[in-house]
Amino acid sequence: MALLDEHGQAHYFVPAPSHWPVLGAVALFCLGLGAAFAVNGMLLGWWVLALGGLILLRMLFGWFGDVIGESVGGRYHGQEALSFRWGMGWFIFSEVMLFGAFFAALFWVRQVALPTLGSLDYKLLYPDFSASWPLQTAPAAGPAYQAMEAWGLPALNTLILLSSAVSLTWAHWGLLLGRRAQLKLGLLITIVLGLGFLCLQAIEYHHAWTAQQLTLSAGGYGMTFYMLTGLHGLHVLLGSAILLVVWLRVLRGHFDQQHHFAFEAAAWYWHFVDVVWLLLFVFVYCL
Amino acid sequence: MAIAGLAAVPQQSHRPHGWRRWLFATNHKDIGSLYLWFAFCMFLVGGVLALCIRAELFRPGLQFFQPELFNQLTTLHGLIMVFGAIMPAFTGLANWMLPLMIGAPDMAFARMNNWSFWLLPPAMALLLLSFVVPGGAAAAGWTLYAPLSVQLGMGMDLTIFAIHILGVSSIMGAINIVVTIINLRAPGMGMMKMPMFAWASLITAYLIIAVMPVLAGAVTMVLTDRHFGTHFFNAAGGGDPILYQHVFWFFGHPEVYIMALPAFGIVSQVIPTFARKPLFGYTSMVYATSSIGVLSFMVWAHHMFVTGMPATAQLFFMYATMLIAVPTGVKVFNWIATMWEGSMSFETPMLFAIGFILLFTIGGLSGVTLSVAAVDVQLHGSYYVVAHFHYVLVAGALFSLFSAVYYWFPKMTGRMYVERLGQLHFWWSLLWFNVTFFPMHFLGLAGMPRRIPDYALQFTQFNQIASVGAFMFGLGQLIFLVNILYSLRHGKTAAQQPWEGGNTLEWRLPTPAPYHSFSEAPQLDVAENGVVVAMQGGKHG
Ligand SMILES: [Cu+2]
Numbered sequence: 001m002a003l004l005d006e007h008g009q010a011h012y013f014v015p016a017p018s019h020w021p022v023l024g025a026v027a028l029f030c031l032g033l034g035a036a037f038a039v040n041g042m043l044l045g046w047w048v049l050a051l052g053g054l055i056l057l058r059m060l061f062g063w064f065g066d067v068i069g070e071s072v073g074g075r076y077h078g079q080e081a082l083s084f085r086w087g088m089g090w091f092i093f094s095e096v097m098l099f100g101a102f103f104a105a106l107f108w109v110r111q112v113a114l115p116t117l118g119s120l121d122y123k124l125l126y127p128d129f130s131a132s133w134p135l136q137t138a139p140a141a142g143p144a145y146q147a148m149e150a151w152g153l154p155a156l157n158t159l160i161l162l163s164s165a166v167s168l169t170w171a172h173w174g175l176l177l178g179r180r181a182q183l184k185l186g187l188l189i190t191i192v193l194g195l196g197f198l199c200l201q202a203i204e205y206h207h208a209w210t211a212q213q214l215t216l217s218a219g220g221y222g223m224t225f226y227m228l229t230g231l232h233g234l235h236v237l238l239g240s241a242i243l244l245v246v247w248l249r250v251l252r253g254h255f256d257q258q259h260h261f262a263f264e265a266a267a268w269y270w271h272f273v274d275v276v277w278l279l280l281f282v283f284v285y286c287l
Numbered sequence: 288m289a290i291a292g293l294a295a296v297p298q299q300s301h302r303p304h305g306w307r308r309w310l311f312a313t314n315h316k317d318i319g320s321l322y323l324w325f326a327f328c329m330f331l332v333g334g335v336l337a338l339c340i341r342a343e344l345f346r347p348g349l350q351f352f353q354p355e356l357f358n359q360l361t362t363l364h365g366l367i368m369v370f371g372a373i374m375p376a377f378t379g380l381a382n383w384m385l386p387l388m389i390g391a392p393d394m395a396f397a398r399m400n401n402w403s404f405w406l407l408p409p410a411m412a413l414l415l416l417s418f419v420v421p422g423g424a425a426a427a428g429w430t431l432y433a434p435l436s437v438q439l440g441m442g443m444d445l446t447i448f449a450i451h452i453l454g455v456s457s458i459m460g461a462i463n464i465v466v467t468i469i470n471l472r473a474p475g476m477g478m479m480k481m482p483m484f485a486w487a488s489l490i491t492a493y494l495i496i497a498v499m500p501v502l503a504g505a506v507t508m509v510l511t512d513r514h515f516g517t518h519f520f521n522a523a524g525g526g527d528p529i530l531y532q533h534v535f536w537f538f539g540h541p542e543v544y545i546m547a548l549p550a551f552g553i554v555s556q557v558i559p560t561f562a563r564k565p566l567f568g569y570t571s572m573v574y575a576t577s578s579i580g581v582l583s584f585m586v587w588a589h590h591m592f593v594t595g596m597p598a599t600a601q602l603f604f605m606y607a608t609m610l611i612a613v614p615t616g617v618k619v620f621n622w623i624a625t626m627w628e629g630s631m632s633f634e635t636p637m638l639f640a641i642g643f644i645l646l647f648t649i650g651g652l653s654g655v656t657l658s659v660a661a662v663d664v665q666l667h668g669s670y671y672v673v674a675h676f677h678y679v680l681v682a683g684a685l686f687s688l689f690s691a692v693y694y695w696f697p698k699m700t701g702r703m704y705v706e707r708l709g710q711l712h713f714w715w716s717l718l719w720f721n722v723t724f725f726p727m728h729f730l731g732l733a734g735m736p737r738r739i740p741d742y743a744l745q746f747t748q749f750n751q752i753a754s755v756g757a758f759m760f761g762l763g764q765l766i767f768l769v770n771i772l773y774s775l776r777h778g779k780t781a782a783q784q785p786w787e788g789g790n791t792l793e794w795r796l797p798t799p800a801p802y803h804s805f806s807e808a809p810q811l812d813v814a815e816n817g818v819v820v821a822m823q824g825g826k827h828g
Binding site (some may be wrong): 011012014015016017018019020021022024025026028029031032033035036037040041065079082083086087090091093094095097098100101102104105108109110113114116117126135138139140142215216217219220221222223226227 | 303307308310311312313314375389392395396397398399401402405407409410412413416441444445447448449451452455458460461463465466469470471496497498499500501503504505508510511513514516517518519522523524525526527530533534537671780803806807
């Protein structure tokens with residue numbers, strides 16, 4: 001209920017009691033429990049996991065439906081919009097720190113673990129191991145594998161993500177100038193580029209896993225490569241989903257020059273994912 | 288219109304009733320109460336685990352638990368106390384009090400606030416459930432060090448996913464607190480004017496947002512090492528077990544301040560009230576809190592002095608750690624200076640605050656001792672460390688929480704707690720806390736390692752003293768429970784301003800605080816530390 005004073009002025013919007021959060025808690029409980037069972041090879045775990053996923057989807061649809069309804073119903077004003085922006089900013093900061101943990105693992109493996117394992121101290125343990133990067137084998141020699149080549153698909157993917165940032169900004173201009181056609185087209189191009197990125201990444205993964213013997217267990221190189229690019233890929237997937245929702249809302253005539261927090265949040269998220277990719281391209285593929 | 292004139296207000300009409308009120312809550316006070324009660328329940332659960340540990344350690348040899356189960360008990364005691372009791376209790380207090388203290392209508396994201404809370408019971412359920420799965424609960428210590436955590440049974444997987452859920456919960460809770468403080472302060476409540484409790488909550492929330500994702504990353508790597516073939520923490524695959532310690536303590540040290548800064552905030556409100564003087568050195572207090580927020584990211588490897596770090600790194604982390612003693616010392620100095628020549632009275636909140644200053648300082652000093660790399664090599668992994676962090680977490684965080692609950696109980700419930708029981712609770716806790724944990728310094732110095740169910744005979748007497756102390760300390764917490772339960776129904780009706788010296792915004796509201804505190808923001812004229820000079824408007828109800 002938006003609280004109105006005697007002049008009919010709107011106050012900070014405090015939502016009415018809602019059942020979505022509790023449903024979300026049930027969903028995460030199922031996901032946690034199911035995942036713990038599933039990774040231990042119990043079939044039941046997969047069912048609980050699927051149930052949790054379904055409940056989570058239902059919750060997300062319901063919750064965001066409520067929020068969109070409130071937004072379109074004019075319940076949000078300047079102060080609420082500012083809260084949303086601050087909230088999104090801090091959320092992205094937490095994501096930066098999450099990637100930070102995995103980048104730290106990459107730097108540690110390359111700069112500390114690798115020279116140590118290649119040093120004279122470890123010759124007795126791993127006599128045939130040579131400390132080069134990218135590693136060709138793990139110290140306790142598994143099958144030899146090939147490292148990724150930066151200037152094939154990854155370079156193309158860099159180009160794709162950079163272009164998607166351009167098309168998104170173009171769409172943003174369309175929104176700000178009231179050119180809806182430009183907005184729609186720009187968003188659509190961005191989404192298609194995002195999905196194209198994911199397809200190319202899938203092809204790249206398939207080739208690496210089968211033809212290059214590069215698996216998750218392929219030493220310090222394989223694990224950091226898959227964990228970092230995989231985590232990033234998940235974020236591209238999520239970012240594309242967010243952009244898709246924004247696009248569908250644009251088709252329904254939502255957003256105007258002043259009120260378009262969802263669009264901005266999606267754009268910020270997309271640019272964040274973009275910057276992470278540039279770092280990945282430099283530190284995982286090139287160097 | 289000054290609210291101060293109103294004695295009591297009719298209760299809110301929008302208030303939902305029955306179980307829906309709690310399950311579907313969007314009111315910061317309801318959610319705050321949920322947090323506080325949940326934290327207290329988890330405090331009891333974690334406490335029972337602690338008593339199991341102390342029972343086993345009453346005598347050398349194995350009495351009650353096999354070593355495997357004993358390790359599960361220490362691990363779960365740590366995880367439950369940190370993530371189930373202390374952090375939720377502080378978040379609950381921030382939920383309850385922040386909007387009242389800074390003149391906000393509610394928390395910035397009221398629905399998300401509810402999700403933050405309701406994620407805690409599932410996470411704790413996963414943790415406790417792990418006791419009954421094959422292999423039992425996680426037994427790697429609360430730090431979940433690899434390679435031990437990589438080798439344990441599926442209880443470890445439940446723990447990992449519980450930590451993921453706890454991370455989601457505390458990050459959302461923290462974002463809520465940050466945005467509320469940045470964006471929802473009433474006009475006139477400037478950043479450099481707001482109560483220290485708000486500052487402490489702000490910096491704490493920032494730390495949570497920064498480091499909980501790092502912990503999530505660390506346990507995710509443990510998970511993939513366990514089940515998906517990676518070797519992050521295995522040298523044979525090109526990884527390094529030390530990497531785990533670095534990533535974990537990058538989270539772990541700021542986590543210490545996540546559990547300490549809110550305590551500083553509470554004490555900075557309580558001491559001025561009962562000394563009837565403004566807080567001494569408010570600005571330096573703000574800078575000290577902020578600089579702790581920065582420094583806490585640069586000291587993590589003082590937990591790793593025995594891992595074979597280069598001497599340069601040891602020196603850096605040693606000096607950086609000692610540097611933190613400076614802002615902390617500034618705070619202790621300011622609290623003492625606030626009391627200096629004050630017109631003091633010693634109600635229960637004040638007693639706990641003074642107890643906090645005394646005992647936290649002891650814990651801080653043993654921390655400085657441990658920060659010396661050369662000394663730490665001797666004391667690492669010994670009971671000296673256990674003594675040290677229980678002085679800062681039990682006599683620090685927990686005492687401040689008691690202080691806060693007694694302090695704000697009248698405003699929350701409209702009734703006074705029973706003062707005599709409160710005093711008894713304090714003196715009882717103070718005595719038995721020291722009986723429990725002070726001997727552990729000696730045990731550590733004599734070389735008793737932590738996390739063992741059995742010990743050499745010469746450690747027996749100090750262990751017996753500690754065990755008796757622990758059971759008496761645990762018993763004393765029932766005084767608190769009885770006091771709260773009795774006072775909720777039968778306590779004396781509280782005045783709007785039960786403490787003569789309380790002059791922050793929450794004391795300008797009727798008692799008990801109305802369901803919606805500030806449906807319209809008040810116009811404030813505020814002095815440092817949130818002291819309200821004048822107030823206009825500010826509808827509630
Ligand atoms: Cu530390």
